[in-house]
Amino acid sequence: MAFDPWGANKITDYxxxxxxxxxxxxxxxxxxxxxxxxxxxxxxxxxxFAKVYDRIKSKKxxxxxxxxxxxxxxxxxxxxxxxxxxxxxxxGAKGYFCVCDLDAYTSRPDKKIPTLSVAKEYAVKxxxxxxxxxxxxxxxxxxxxxxNRYYAFxxxxxxxxTSNMFEAVYGHKDLGKVSAVLLQLADIMHVQLPEYxxxxxxxxxxxxxxxxxxxxxxxxxxxxxYDIETPSFVYFLHxxxxxxxxxxxxxxxATAIFLGDAPDAVKKKINRTFTGGRESLEEQKExxxxxxxxxxxxxxxxxxxxxxxxxxxxxxxxAGKILCGECKGNCFKFINEFLSGxxxxxxxxxxxxxKIVYG
Amino acid sequence: MAFDPWGANKITDYxxxxxxxxxxxxxxxxxxxxxxxxxxxxxxxxxxFAKVYDRIKSKKxxxxxxxxxxxxxxxxxxxxxxxxxxxxxxxGAKGYFCVCDLDAYTSRPDKKIPTLSVAKEYAVKxxxxxxxxxxxxxxxxxxxxxxNRYYAFxxxxxxxxTSNMFEAVYGHKDLGKVSAVLLQLADIMHVQLPEYxxxxxxxxxxxxxxxxxxxxxxxxxxxxxYDIETPSFVYFLHxxxxxxxxxxxxxxxATAIFLGDAPDAVKKKINRTFTGGRESLEEQKExxxxxxxxxxxxxxxxxxxxxxxxxxxxxxxxAGKILCGECKGNCFKFINEFLSGxxxxxxxxxxxxxKIVYG
Numbered sequence: 064m065a066f067d068p069w070g071a072n073k074i075t076d077y078x079x080x081x082x083x084x085x086x087x088x089x090x091x092x093x094x095x096x097x098x099x100x101x102x103x104x105x106x107x108x109x110x111x112f113a114k115v116y117d118r119i120k121s122k123k124x125x126x127x128x129x130x131x132x133x134x135x136x137x138x139x140x141x142x143x144x145x146x147x148x149x150x151x152x153x154x155g156a157k158g159y160f161c162v163c164d165l166d167a168y169t170s171r172p173d174k175k176i177p178t179l180s181v182a183k184e185y186a187v188k189x190x191x192x193x194x195x196x197x198x199x200x201x202x203x204x205x206x207x208x209x210x211n212r213y214y215a216f217x218x219x220x221x222x223x224x225t226s227n228m229f230e231a232v233y234g235h236k237d238l239g240k241v242s243a244v245l246l247q248l249a250d251i252m253h254v255q256l257p258e259y260x261x262x263x264x265x266x267x268x269x270x271x272x273x274x275x276x277x278x279x280x281x282x283x284x285x286x287x288x289y290d291i292e293t294p295s296f297v298y299f300l301h302x303x304x305x306x307x308x309x310x311x312x313x314x315x316x317a318t319a320i321f322l323g324d325a326p327d328a329v330k331k332k333i334n335r336t337f338t339g340g341r342e343s344l345e346e347q348k349e350x351x352x353x354x355x356x357x358x359x360x361x362x363x364x365x366x367x368x369x370x371x372x373x374x375x376x377x378x379x380x381x382a383g384k385i386l387c388g389e390c391k392g393n394c395f396k397f398i399n400e401f402l403s404g405x406x407x408x409x410x411x412x413x414x415x416x417x418k419i420v421y422g
Numbered sequence: 423m424a425f426d427p428w429g430a431n432k433i434t435d436y437x438x439x440x441x442x443x444x445x446x447x448x449x450x451x452x453x454x455x456x457x458x459x460x461x462x463x464x465x466x467x468x469x470x471f472a473k474v475y476d477r478i479k480s481k482k483x484x485x486x487x488x489x490x491x492x493x494x495x496x497x498x499x500x501x502x503x504x505x506x507x508x509x510x511x512x513x514g515a516k517g518y519f520c521v522c523d524l525d526a527y528t529s530r531p532d533k534k535i536p537t538l539s540v541a542k543e544y545a546v547k548x549x550x551x552x553x554x555x556x557x558x559x560x561x562x563x564x565x566x567x568x569x570n571r572y573y574a575f576x577x578x579x580x581x582x583x584t585s586n587m588f589e590a591v592y593g594h595k596d597l598g599k600v601s602a603v604l605l606q607l608a609d610i611m612h613v614q615l616p617e618y619x620x621x622x623x624x625x626x627x628x629x630x631x632x633x634x635x636x637x638x639x640x641x642x643x644x645x646x647x648y649d650i651e652t653p654s655f656v657y658f659l660h661x662x663x664x665x666x667x668x669x670x671x672x673x674x675x676a677t678a679i680f681l682g683d684a685p686d687a688v689k690k691k692i693n694r695t696f697t698g699g700r701e702s703l704e705e706q707k708e709x710x711x712x713x714x715x716x717x718x719x720x721x722x723x724x725x726x727x728x729x730x731x732x733x734x735x736x737x738x739x740x741a742g743k744i745l746c747g748e749c750k751g752n753c754f755k756f757i758n759e760f761l762s763g764x765x766x767x768x769x770x771x772x773x774x775x776x777k778i779v780y781g
Contacts, residue, residue: 071444164576179578180645207574216574217607218524219538226585236595238588239605245601246577288537374593374595399701 072090080108080271084278086298087112098367100143100299106268108298114264117297119154122235126254127151130161130247133186133205134148134171135313138321139398140302143365145196146229147268147299157260158202160193162186163243164420165206170243175314183207187413187420191203192322194412203421206246213321217249224279232275238313248280255291266295272356274298304364305358307337321383322361323406333359340378340387350402351383359394370396439467443637445657446471457509458727459502459658465627467657469636473623478513485613485624486510487522489606492545492564494672495528497680498757499661502554502724504508506627506658516619517561519552521545522602523779524532524565529602534673542566542720544737545779546772551681553771554764565605565781571617576608582645583607583638591639614650625654635659661724664717666696679721682765685758692718692754698739699746710742718746718753728754 091101094116100106102179106193118125129139129148148160168182176182186205193203206213229244230236260303269277277296284293303402304311311319320329339353339360354360354377363373379385439445445467450460453475457647477484488507490500507519527541545564545703552562589595589604610626614620614724628636636655643652663670663677670678679688698712698719713719713736722732740746 071668104640152673165574165680169577169581172583179574204701211567211569211573214570215524217573218528218601222528222532225593226597226600236585238583238600239587241581241597241600242577245597288501404686 075287075375077107077271080274080298083094084274086271086274087111089297089420093373094202096150098146098153099370100146100150102370103145103364103373104364106297106299109296110281111293112236112293113293115266118264122155124155124260124263125261126155126260128251128254128265128267129157130163130168130250131167131189132165132167133182133189134162134176135185136321136323137186137189137367138313138319139362140309140311140319142196142322143299143302144168144268145193145366147297149197151266151268152202154272156266158254158265159250160198161205162189162193162203162205162420163246163250166243166246171241171367179207187416190321190419191221192405194415195408197304200419203419206250208420208422212256213249213253215255216253217245220248220252220283221245221289223283223323228282232279232415244279247276248283249282251276251294252284252287252291255294256289262291264295266297268297268299268413270301271298302356302361305332305336307358313329323409324402324403326402327393329398330395332399333362336362336391338387338390344386346355347367347382351381352385352387354380358391362394363397366401368418372419426472428436436466436630437659439633439657443633445469445633446628448656455509455513456728457505458729459505459509459724462723462730462732464502464724465656465658467630467642468655469640470654471625471656476627477614478622481514483619483622484515485619485622486515487520487613487624487626488517489522489525489609490548491522491526491529492541492548493526493535494544494549495680495682496551496670497544497670498680498721498725499670499678501681502658502661503627504552508556510627511561512623515625516612518609519562519777521548521552521562522605522609525602526604528598533585538566542779546775547682549778550762550768550771550775553774554767559774559778565609567781568780571615572608575612575615576604578646579607579611579642580604582642584692587621587638587641589636599642603635603638604633607642608652610635611641611643611646611650614653615648620737621650625650625656627656627658629660631655632757661720662717664691664695666717679757679763680762681768683761685754685761688757688761690722692757693749695721695753697727697746697749703745706745707742707746711739711744711746713739718749721753722756 081088087110089109094112108181110207115125129144129146131144142294161375163181164182167185168179169174190205194200226236229241233240235403251267254260257348281293286290303309304315306318309318313319317332319331336358337355339355341347341352343348360376361379363376367373376385380390433761440447446469448465448468453471474484486507488503490503523538523541523545526544527535527538548587549562549564584741585595592599613624615620640652661670663674664669665677668674668677672678676691679691695717698714700706700709702710719739721736722735724734735744739749
């Protein structure tokens with residue numbers, strides 16, 4: 064099985080990531096990072112993270128680069144990328160959060176992103192959300208306005224990837240997607256150029272499905288005519304979709320709570336969310352629910368900062384002491400409280416976001 | 423036989439360009455352009471030049487884009503590209519002369535251009551020569567400093583070339599060369615974007631060996647989400663090398679007079695140049711020389727502005743009334759007179775050239 068970073072498949076089996084792909088398991092006792100995403104084992108693997116962790120421990124410079132393709136509206140699945148970025152920033156990382164508008168246009172079919180302008184419209188919204196999350200304008204860039212040095216680097220990278228290498232990793236040589244990969248590689252590595260932060264260990268948080276990018280990035284890093292550290296990666300689980308067996312995806316709005324969703328829409332979606340509840344209230348009170356498969360519980364697991372809340376909820380659910388209706392009520396209350404504050408900041412951030420995207 | 427724009431072969435057979443590749447013969451009576459390069463039939467073919475000529479005749483806007491890869495020092499073979507640009511400029515064309523540093527780095531092997539810095543060092547020299555030829559700084563750009571809109575366009579183009587299309591035209595999918603092609607396509611077409619000169623017929627002068635670029639450019643122009651004119655091309659003959667059967671090439675210094683060559687070097691090279699002379703002086707006086715194969719005569723044909731001079735020389739040579747020694751003497755005198763003025767302007771232009779390349 065190959066990971067397809069552009070596919071819509073949900074990866075349900077993680078074990079092969081360690082056996083087949085040579086990722087290392089992320090060991091919280093070896094790399095203790097005080098954030099619920101780490102404590103809750105949502106970070107499952109890494110490549111070469113030890114050298115980044117050394118910098119964290121010794122409070123020396125390290126870098127990070129994270130990106131999202133501006134191919135749709137942001138939802139809570141993306142919030143995890145944002146939370147990781149903020150976590151590493153809190154630990155001292157310098158770097159950027161990239162809103163990938165060129166990548167979004169070149170790698171997505173025309174029926175989804177027909178022109179670069181469409182990718183830029185999404186980019187404005189994405190950037191405004193990032194600012195609402197507390198990002199400074201200096202921390203964010205869009206690919207289409209990054210500046211000459213970055214683009215030159217994209218082309219320098221192209222010389223170091225053979226088409227055989229590309230095809231071996233991705234199984235095709237679609238030139239739009241080749242461009243997207245070149246841009247992503249430049250995103251991840253340009254932070255180490257002398258014109259940016261210089262040579263330093265760097266970390267990028269990605270999903271397992273993005274591992275092909277990580278592998279090719281690390282290969283190319285060794286071939287460039289620049290002295291840079293081979294970039295490190297941590298792999299986190301993605302929050303799954305609200306429907307049973309789904310991936311949270313902007314292409315299927317019913318699977319996701321969007322950061323721009325109105326309270327009523329949130330309520331409606333959460334009420335329809337797949338849970339670990341039983342056939343009847345009686346049965347659930349007697350046998351308890353199953354938080355392990357419950358998408359409402361998963362929502363709390365990815366976003367509720369209080370570990371104790373989560374533990375209590377799990378216990379109460381399994382004991383049949385909280386039913387799905389009450390739990391869903393808590394969930395959309397939790398979401399809407401967050402969104403009401405966030406969406407106000409989002410509105411205020413739109414002019415700054417437009418400036419970042421259009422200049 | 424396929425044209426290979428990166429190969430070193432000399433194209434000796436032009437007829438297949440019309441039969442196999444579908445180029446149109448350039449007819450001087452249909453498109454009378456008053457410049458010796460046209461009058462001497464050094465322009466042999468075109469694609470879609472009529473719409474450009476209509477603009478010339480009606481004195482309406484038309485565009486041009488020409489480029490050279492900064493992969494070596496400029497020689498008199500390059501001067502032809504420069505003379506064409508100046509000719510179309512004189513006829514009213516707006517546009518740019520591009521010094522292709524990114525292209526030079528990505529498409530040439532590391533043993534020739536090991537880093538982008540090397541391509542940029544050549545770019546400084548190339549730009550200084552262009553300024554010495556009378557180009558304004560606004561007419562020149564280097565790819566590595568062209569600005570965001572241009573790069574975004576490169577990536578937009580990548581979405582419209584399939585790898586099959588690329589392989590059909592070039593016979594390979596080397597990603598560095600893919601980059602070079604994407605850049606060249608962006609060079610040729612970006613002039614028609616609203617941010618530059620807008621939609622207008624455009625012309626690019628190239629050698630026959632560059633036709634694959636022309637074909638793919640014209641294909642892609644029709645697929646882009648922008649309303650632009652399909653670019654037109656004129657095809658000119660390249661001046662051949664000074665040695666018998668050679669191409670004038672910076673990789674083989676003995677084949678070329680460089681724009682930076684000192685008078686002694688020019689004299690030495692011209693003295694060694696292959697001519698249409700006979701075995702002995704006596705035989706030549708009796709039977710005459712053969713300007714058709716003579717590289718000294720070819721030099722005058724590509725660079726001496728006076729048609730009458732050329733006609734007289736041809737007549738005198740065939741009649742045995744001028745021998746190779748005298749003719750070579752006239753040739754290096756002609757070259758050195760030009761170069762002494764040019765090289766002074768070149769030196770003065772270096773600071774401006776550095777600014778264009780490094781900012």
